Amino acid sequence: MFSVTRMLSMVLILGNVMLQYVSSQNAGFVKSPMSETKLTGDAFELYCDVMGNPVPEIQWWYADINRADSFKQLWDGARKRRVSINTAYGANGVSVLAISRLTLEDAGVYECRASNDPRRNDLRQNPSITWIRTQATISVLQKPRINASDQEIVQPKTAQEVPITLHCNLTNSHSMHQETFWMKNKQEIPNTRTNHKNTEYKINKPRAEDSGEYMCVYIFKSAPNVSASIEVKAAPEIIGHKRSENKKEGNNATLYCKSVGYPHPVWMWRKKLGRGSYIDIDNSTGRFFIINKHNYTELNITGLDISTDPGEYVCNASNIIGSKESMTILRVRSQLAPLWPFLGVLAEIIILVVIIVVYERRKRPDEVLDDDEPVAPIKTNSTNNHKDKNVRQRNTN
Numbered sequence: 143m144f145s146v147t148r149m150l151s152m153v154l155i156l157g158n159v160m161l162q163y164v165s166s167q168n169a170g171f172v173k174s175p176m177s178e179t180k181l182t183g184d185a186f187e188l189y190c191d192v193m194g195n196p197v198p199e200i201q202w203w204y205a206d207i208n209r210a211d212s213f214k215q216l217w218d219g220a221r222k223r224r225v226s227i228n229t230a231y232g233a234n235g236v237s238v239l240a241i242s243r244l245t246l247e248d249a250g251v252y253e254c255r256a257s258n259d260p261r262r263n264d265l266r267q268n269p270s271i272t273w274i275r276t277q278a279t280i281s282v283l284q285k286p287r288i289n290a291s292d293q294e295i296v297q298p299k300t301a302q303e304v305p306i307t308l309h310c311n312l313t314n315s316h317s318m319h320q321e322t323f324w325m326k327n328k329q330e331i332p333n334t335r336t337n338h339k340n341t342e343y344k345i346n347k348p349r350a351e352d353s354g355e356y357m358c359v360y361i362f363k364s365a366p367n368v369s370a371s372i373e374v375k376a377a378p379e380i381i382g383h384k385r386s387e388n389k390k391e392g393n394n395a396t397l398y399c400k401s402v403g404y405p406h407p408v409w410m411w412r413k414k415l416g417r418g419s420y421i422d423i424d425n426s427t428g429r430f431f432i433i434n435k436h437n438y439t440e441l442n443i444t445g446l447d448i449s450t451d452p453g454e455y456v457c458n459a460s461n462i463i464g465s466k467e468s469m470t471i472l473r474v475r476s477q478l479a480p481l482w483p484f485l486g487v488l489a490e491i492i493i494l495v496v497i498i499v500v501y502e503r504r505k506r507p508d509e510v511l512d513d514d515e516p517v518a519p520i521k522t523n524s525t526n527n528h529k530d531k532n533v534r535q536r537n538t539n
Contacts, residue, residue, distance in 0.1 A: 169194035169256045172234060175278035181285040181366055185242040188278055190254035192235040198258040200229055200237040205251045207279070213253060221248075249282040286315040288370040290358065295463065296348045296376035306348045308372050310358030312339040317365040325357040325369075350379040353404035377464025378403035378437075383457060386471045391448040397441040397470045399457035407459035409439035414454040414469075423455075448474045 175188035192198045203213040216239065218227040229237040235256065241248055259272040291309040312319060324334040324343045334343060339360075345352050353376035359369040382400035389395045401407055411432055412420040423430050423441065431442040439457055452474045458467040 167193070167195040169198035169258045169274050171254075171256070171274065171276050174276040175239070175252060175254055177279040177281075179281040179283065179364075179366060180244055181283055181368065182244055182246060183285055184244050184366075185240065186244070186280060188239045188252055188254070188280075190237045190239075190256070190276070192237075192254075192256040193233075194235075194256075194258045196258050197231050197233075197235050198256040199262065200235050201255045201273075202227055202237070202239050203253040203255060205253070207250050213251075216252075244282050246282050246284065249280055251277050251279050253277045283316045283365055286360070286368050287313045288358070288360070288368065289313055290370035290372055293373040293375060296350060296353055296374065298377070303347050306345040306352075306374065308343045308345075308356055308358075308374075310341050310370055310372075312360055315360070315362065315365075315368075317362040319360060320363055321361040323359055323361075325359060327354045328357075345374070348374075348376075349402075350376040351381075351402040352376070353402070355404070374404065375461075375463050376403045378407045378459035378461055378466045380457070380459060380466050380468045383468040384470050386473065388473045388475065389446055390475050390477055391446050392477065393446055395443045395446055395451075395472060397443075397455055397457070397472070399439050399459070399468055401437045401459045401466065403437070403459070403461060403463070403466075405461045406436045407461045407465075409434045410458040410460070411439070411441050412456045412458065414456065420456065443472075446474045448476060 170193055171191070172193050173189055173191035175190055178186055180186050188202075190200060190202075192200055202216040204216050205211070205213040216225055216227065219225060221241070224242050226240040226242075227237065228240075229235065237254065239252065239254075253275055254277075255269075255273045255275050257273040261267045262269075262272040264272075289309075289311045291307075294306045294308070296306070297304065308324075310322075312322075319339060320337070322336050322338060322341045324331045324341070331343070334341075341358055343356065343358075353374045356372045356374060357369045358372075359367055361367050378401045380399055380401045382398075384397050387395050387397060397411075399409070409432070411423040411430075413423060414420055423432070425432055429444050431444070433440040433442070437459075439459075441455065441457070443451060452472055455470045455472055456467050457470070458465060
């Protein structure tokens with residue numbers, strides 16, 4: 143009996159050991175950091191995704207390109223807080239290394255290390271055995287210099303329109319220049335590509351809609367693109383708004399305004415109270431909701447009140463150059479408004495019937511004809527009457 147019990151215990155121990163061995167998994171990389179070439183002043187991010195059971199620990203290390211065998215561990219906040227390390231552990235271990243405001247000294251080999259070996263932090267163990275590694279090389283080049291024109295301001299409409307010309311000139315570069323083109327608000331402007339280092343873009347008849355952020359972009363053969371920004375500013379011009387809105391009480395209403403101009407305006411909604419006075423509208427009332435997005439604003443009013451909500455609403459767009467406003471008229475009808483035409487016709491019919499009844503009751507009796515009365519007067523023979531007057535009377539005596 144004792145031998146059987148001892149045998150069962152050994153089987154259970156061996157089973158637990160085998161189950162633990164089967165459920166454990168060595169660390170392995172799902173996503174490794176990629177090598178990049180950057181310019182001074184830019185930033186980069188390296189991603190490292192590791193799987194394993196238990197979830198592996200992740201570390202970041204760095205070595206100068208000329209001393210690739212001498213690695214130093216990186217910590218969050220290093221290099222005057224330009225280094226940021228964010229690591230999360232879940233089903234996998236995921237870590238992101240980010241470095242901003244790059245300098246030439248940031249070039250080097252960056253290494254992601256991962257391990258779930260329980261002996262990984264034992265100084266007596268060889269790190270090359272307990273830790274797996276993957277590397278990325280970051281090259282940092284001196285950013286080329288571009289001389290660009292200053293900001294421009296679109297003047298209000300005048301009889302004589304003055305064209306605006308934007309200039310860019312690439313003065314030095316680290317690699318062979320291939321091509322140049324212009325962009326407006328992060329969209330390429332068609333037909334602006336050229337192979338000249340000195341480039342310009344001309345706006346012949348500038349309007350508010352021509353304002354925005356312009357960029358001259360230079361493309362190199364073996365280096366990242368480089369660009370310079372030029373701002374063209376203009377006062378807001380409202381190009382679209384809802385002129386009027388007709389709604390029923392209890393329903394919701396939406397008013398909006400669209401504008402052009404740069405920088406993007408600050409929007410404000412007001413309601414006219416009368417005699418030139420206004421009240422500002424914001425999101426604090428519970429029934430008014432304002433949504434602003436660049437050159438667009440929207441005012442939503444819920445549960446319309448027929449006594450307080452009708453009136454004139456004004457949207458105002460303002461930036462550092464100027465301001466513009468437009469008005470929308472909101473009308474709120476009663477819930478019975480669709481019945482008004484029918485009720486009007488019904489009232490007219492009732493009034494007409496009453497008039498007829500009253501008129502019939504007030505007729506005079508002599509206006510009523512008897513059934514025996516002849517319809518037309520009887521004609522008399524006037525000639526016979528005249529003859530009778532001329533007949534002499536005889537004396538019978």
